[in-house]
Amino acid sequence: QGQLLAKSWSSLFGGAALRGPIYSFNGRNVLADPLWPHRLAWHGSTPRGGHARRWDCQGWRSSGTAQGMASALGEGRLLAGQRHNCSTP
Secondary structure, eight states: OOOOOOSSHHHHHHTOOOOSOOBOTTSOBTTTOTTOSSOEEEOOBOTTSOBOGGGBOTTOOTTOOOEEEEEEGGGSOTTSOEEEETTOO
């Protein structure tokens, strides 16, 4: 929607808080909308940006207990993720 999310590429991943609202593909503000209770960015990456092979939710099924890497959007460290159950909405 034409809004600046971060001042630089490095600030996006290095700890600076994201600016303004972040919109889902259907136009909802994920930082304020109750449809997004956990406000996570799912990425399946290591903190250095590599593929976290065991933690990417690939092959996940709704009855499974697999975990994937995701980061809280409000923290400003998108690749600092923690493991979350792949069933988490």
